[in-house]
Amino acid sequence: MIKNIVLLAFLFLILPLSARAEIRIDLTRGVVEPLPIAISPFYGDDPSLGSLGRDMVGVIASNLENSGLFKPINASAFVQGPDSIAADGVRFSEWRATGTQALVTGTATKAADGRTRVEFHLWDVLSEKQLVGTAYTTTPENWRRIAHIISDEIYKRLTGEEGYFDSRIVYVSETGPPQRRVKRLAIMDQDGQNHKYLTDGRDLVLTPRFSPTEQKITYMSFGNRGPRVYLYDISTGRHELLGDFPGMTFAPRFSPDGRKVIMSQATNGNTDIYELDLASKRKTRITDNSAIDTAPSYSPDGRQIVFESDRGGSQQLYTMNSSGGNVQRITFGKGRYANPVWSPRGDLIAFTRMYQGKFYIGVIRPDGSGERLITNAYHVEGPTWSPNGRVLSYFKERAVGAGGTQREAKIYTIDITGYNERWLRTPRDGSDPAWSPINP
Amino acid sequence: MLARTLMIFSALLIVSACSSTDDQTSMDAQGSMASDSTMTADGPLADIYAQDVNGATPGTQADLTANIGDRVFFGYDRYDLTPEARTLLEGQANWLNQYSNLNVTIEGHADERGTREYNLALSERRANSVKNYLIALGVDPRRLNTIGYGKERPAVVGASEGSWAQNRRAVTTVQ
Numbered sequence: 001m002i003k004n005i006v007l008l009a010f011l012f013l014i015l016p017l018s019a020r021a022e023i024r025i026d027l028t029r030g031v032v033e034p035l036p037i038a039i040s041p042f043y044g045d046d047p048s049l050g051s052l053g054r055d056m057v058g059v060i061a062s063n064l065e066n067s068g069l070f071k072p073i074n075a076s077a078f079v080q081g082p083d084s085i086a087a088d089g090v091r092f093s094e095w096r097a098t099g100t101q102a103l104v105t106g107t108a109t110k111a112a113d114g115r116t117r118v119e120f121h122l123w124d125v126l127s128e129k130q131l132v133g134t135a136y137t138t139t140p141e142n143w144r145r146i147a148h149i150i151s152d153e154i155y156k157r158l159t160g161e162e163g164y165f166d167s168r169i170v171y172v173s174e175t176g177p178p179q180r181r182v183k184r185l186a187i188m189d190q191d192g193q194n195h196k197y198l199t200d201g202r203d204l205v206l207t208p209r210f211s212p213t214e215q216k217i218t219y220m221s222f223g224n225r226g227p228r229v230y231l232y233d234i235s236t237g238r239h240e241l242l243g244d245f246p247g248m249t250f251a252p253r254f255s256p257d258g259r260k261v262i263m264s265q266a267t268n269g270n271t272d273i274y275e276l277d278l279a280s281k282r283k284t285r286i287t288d289n290s291a292i293d294t295a296p297s298y299s300p301d302g303r304q305i306v307f308e309s310d311r312g313g314s315q316q317l318y319t320m321n322s323s324g325g326n327v328q329r330i331t332f333g334k335g336r337y338a339n340p341v342w343s344p345r346g347d348l349i350a351f352t353r354m355y356q357g358k359f360y361i362g363v364i365r366p367d368g369s370g371e372r373l374i375t376n377a378y379h380v381e382g383p384t385w386s387p388n389g390r391v392l393s394y395f396k397e398r399a400v401g402a403g404g405t406q407r408e409a410k411i412y413t414i415d416i417t418g419y420n421e422r423w424l425r426t427p428r429d430g431s432d433p434a435w436s437p438i439n440p
Numbered sequence: 441m442l443a444r445t446l447m448i449f450s451a452l453l454i455v456s457a458c459s460s461t462d463d464q465t466s467m468d469a470q471g472s473m474a475s476d477s478t479m480t481a482d483g484p485l486a487d488i489y490a491q492d493v494n495g496a497t498p499g500t501q502a503d504l505t506a507n508i509g510d511r512v513f514f515g516y517d518r519y520d521l522t523p524e525a526r527t528l529l530e531g532q533a534n535w536l537n538q539y540s541n542l543n544v545t546i547e548g549h550a551d552e553r554g555t556r557e558y559n560l561a562l563s564e565r566r567a568n569s570v571k572n573y574l575i576a577l578g579v580d581p582r583r584l585n586t587i588g589y590g591k592e593r594p595a596v597v598g599a600s601e602g603s604w605a606q607n608r609r610a611v612t613t614v615q
Contacts, residue, residue, distance in 0.1 A: 177597070178594050178597045179593065179594055179595065179597065180593075181592065181593075183592075204592055206556060206590075206592070207556060207557070220560075222589075222592075226587065227560070227587065227588065247564070248560065248564055248587070248588055250557060250560045250561075251557040251560070264557065264560075264561065266560070266561055266564040266565075266588060268568055269519070269564065269565045269567075269568030269569065269572070270565075271561035271564065271565075292558060292561040292562065292565070294557045294558060294560075294561050295555075295557040295558070308557075308558065310558075314517075315555075315558055338554075338555035338557070338558055339555050339556070339557060352555050354553070354554070354555070357553075378599075379552070379553075381555055381556065382555075382556065397552075399598075399599040403598065404597075404598055404599045405597045405598060406597070407552075407597070432556070
């Protein structure tokens with residue numbers, strides 16, 4: 001970073017303003033030094049709008065900092081308050097003197113129709129240019145959502161990649177001793193806020209997955225009809241049993257167009273992969289093998305499926321085309337590979353690997369090259385991708401309590417470089433996270 | 441069950457007390473017994489002969505667990521039956537043939553050192569290994585249901601092979 005500042009200072013000396021390079025975080029490099037960014041409290045027309053503006057800035061700062069790509073500057077170093085910025089504009093030379101490169105300012109005012117108008121600006125302090133400026137008019141209750149959308153705009157303008165802050169995570173909330181663990185579906189914003197339970201804990205639930213196109217979740221439940229895959233409609237709260245299968249169904253995931261759910265069915269000791277058309281409820285068998293074929297995940301173009309199978313003697317990852325042909329084994333490393341998930345960008349597949357008593361989360365290219373392990377623990381499992389394919393979430397489980405007879409499960413996020421691992425705080429223990437697409 | 445056994449056991453004590461103590465005590469005892477309508481001469485005694493006070497009621501889950509064994513264990517990532525498992529299941533098959541009115545569910549389980557989806561599949565395989573062996577031993581398949589719990593319902597919690605081995609199991613449960 002210091003190198004960057006020196007370089008920019010040098011450019012400032014030799015180049016006219018218009019020709020100076022814009023600030024930008026280069027994500028093509030492995031490890032990125034966080035970019036210092038000043039986020040001024042938004043100016044409010046009255047005390048309640050001022051308070052709203054401060055809350056929004058808190059959410060934006062925490063989003064950007066959690067990404068690991070930004071370092072919000074402490075407000076005590078700010079050279080201008082929101083009132084001064086609103087009255088006089090940004091005094092760039094003073095901000096430059098503090099070493100600030102990127103500055104976010106904004107206002108919260110009452111619109112003519114009584115709703116709230118939030119306006120924000122992202123400034124390149126060195127060139128004194130506005131990089132983004134957008135106004136949103138909405139009801140005050142939507143302030144958190146607007147803060148996430150603004151965070152995404154800042155992220156996109158400075159990294160060149162889509163953001164992921166305006167998204168949610170569905171997961172399994174856990175309580176109680178392991179022998180009688182109570183598991184409930186729960187949903188929250190990607191930063192852990194707006195937490196809500198979706199089931200009451202009566203039935204054991206596992207592996208929820210978001211629809212890529214609708215406000216729906218598919219999951220597995222040990223309800224009174226046996227272990228089966230269900231569909232949950234977030235807007236109506238309705239649960240629907242999916243398909244008419246003998247035996248158990250589990251490990252569901254949506255197709256990229258949201259019209260199908262792919263899952264495993266186990267009957268008479270054999271687990272194969274099936275696809276269910278949600279409209280017609282027609283089921284299609286995709287694999288037919290005496291091995292365990294499970295944890296299927298589509299490529300983002302819907303043409304391929306990655307899955308795990310022990311057909312070669314131990315759990316490994318395979319790809320096939322979406323009708324089941326052209327099966328290719330893609331993992332050959334030591335140990336076992338499980339629950340593969342195709343990145344929404346298509347370039348990588350995340351997985352869980354077990355080797356010599358440890359669990360790992362890693363990524364590999366769809367052709368089986370470039371395997372890279374990202375994190376490891378006594379038990380870490382179940383990766384899920386942020387909508388922009390930049391961040392992975394997963395859960396870790398560890399033995400706690402007297403004699404290690406209790407289990408603690410927590411959800412984490414990590415940058416795909418393997419840096420910036422963070423605990424995503426949930427009210428109770430959490431497992432099986434699944435990231436939503438960007439909110440509609 | 442326990443409360444009932446205790447009641448019967450205490451009734452036996454009172455009856456034996458009646459026969460072995462002197463007349464005065466016996467009369468007192470009979471006086472208090474008179475108020476208990478169940479303590480007729482042969483009513484509860486007949487009931488006692490139908491019960492096994494030292495163990496479980498025949499043909500119940502408790503009977504299966506105590507006298508036959510309700511579960512078999514598997515090796516790591518295995519679903520084939522060990523010789524010990526086969527012996528125990530032969531006992532289960534005899535027991536099931538004796539109580540031919542009973543249906544059972546075979547619950548497959550896995551240890552925590554595997555991933556969630558695979559363990560569901562593996563535990564279903566284990567339950568079916570048991571089911572298929574019981575069928576081969578003459579148990580009607582219509583009496584046997586299977587379910588795979590994966591690693592979701594451990595019997596023992598610990599971070600060692602000793603506890604994991606106890607969780608790689610298939611448990612026969614009377615419905």
